[in-house]
Amino acid sequence: YDAAGVLRGVWYLEDLLTLRGGPYLQRDARTREPRYRPRATCSAWGGVGELATSAPVYTNAHLSLISHYGYDAIWLCWNPGPERTGELPTRVCPGHMPKGTTYQPFTDRLRDLTERAERYDLQVVLLYAAPHPTDARQTRAIEQYARQLLRDVPKIRTIVLLDEGMGSVRHGLDAWVETCNLLAAAFRDVNPEVTVVAWTYTFAARAARRSQSEWSQYADRLLRLDRRIALMANVDSFLARRRDGTVQRAYDYCLSLKAPSVDYARLVDAIRAEAARDGRQPRPLWAKIETRFSQESNTQPEIPCMQRWVERYQAINAIGSPSVSGVLGNWYHQGFFPTPVTELFGWMSYTNGPQPDELLRAIARRDFGRGQENLVLAAWADFSEAIWHYPFYYGLSYTMNAGYAQPFWLDPNTPNPRPWRRGFVNSLKALQLTATGEGPGSGPENRRRLAELHKHWSAGLKKLRRAVDAAPKRVRPVAESHWRTARSFGDKAEVTLRLVRWLDARNRFYAAKTATEKRAALDELERIGRHELAAARKALPMYRRDSRLGHLNHGRGCFTAMTIEWKIDRLRRVLEEKIPKLRNELRSAAE
16 A cells, blocks of 8 residues: 555546546546656745744645645755854855754754655655864764764655755865765665765856866766765756857856756766766766746746746756656745646656646646636747746846846945845946947847847736636636736846836936036936836735745845835935936036
């Protein structure tokens, strides 16, 4: 008797009935198998301290929903501690525990979570942090902590060792490899069947900037890992191709570039070559992916480019040999939300599922009503075309996350309260949207591509709005929810284009030599500013209504309706006080 199989089978039946929209199905007999195990996600709130919150993050209902959407694991950070003091000066990247420097006090909660999660066919995967030992005493302590963890929480079956979160990063790749081998051996002393995964992120990002020969040297050193340790890397980051084949740097997870990325494909080739050379089976391969949004915009429930997501999941399924055996399906920027993109991943991570177009059509029919399928699929196709034009460079991550919360400052030296990447920006250079330059990644090229993205996304929004307006009353709330998600992404592109025009005009004002030139620049600033002010005010009710928009688990949020109100108030002051003051100064100087 396979309780987990029965659970998955019942949910599969429920999903078929829901997509069918009725109690009758055609007779069918098929065996569905997961393409990779585990398929891990995480909570959309709690940061990296889910076990330390006053109220439990992972309620039974939450676990049930995660499992129903096709995942079979949740992941947590775990620091055996202590941090910076005591024997092991380690850290858990990218955050710290809110109640001290160790996770150890929360062991009981972890054990309870593993037991409850198991009821829903979920295992708990730990991102485990440990430093590179400097002497024999630290080596013994590291081994002791590792063994004790699996004695304390025996249901832990998978542990991920992320280079970014381990103190060995500052000692170099060889030190990290040694530490991974040390930890894996200690874990296996307690549980010989435990899965240990080495996730190269920091080292992979550095290696992607090097020549092919230097990358090969990096791979040779990386493959000194114990062969029983699975290797994981980002499937879509660091060096990737545009649709036209142009190779560019990809600073992090992206949907607008092809997967697998160039460096992930190199890693697969290196594993394959190692296996052929040694006459052995390839070492296990994992993939870090995203399963509802990517770094084009973190601050919304999903990026609804459904056909593009189909291509992404198909590309992951086609990797091999070796094929992907496990995935980390979200970083904690957002975590799990029940969205159509997430649902799509659940279907496509199993064999013998429906054809993608058939599945998309069924989702559209369920959520927008019968008869709206063609319109909804056409809108999703426009969004999928649009995302290919996204200029995936660091600069866009400001406004494409902040949206209407992005200030329109008149003074280029205004103190920025949130200068970090998903905060605010106050220059074309930081946006990587300057008016000069040539070639891939230049400001002019990025401007053209952003305008093309906006054109296709706007076309999709018009079609989706028609589908929402025609949706029957029983599904209208769901359809409206999908509309808000799509519109919020379009809003961000629109704000970015207006901000570029604003900063162009501001630059002309400060560079102007004559009063006439200055007045012309002020006129343009006022036109753009009033357009932005009216648009922000019009959009504000939507952001008041939907708290998902602007949410970002990383950093405890990005913007809310109140942040947009703050921006509106400051832009109003610019238009009503600061620009008139500059006009008066010009008049006084002319008299």
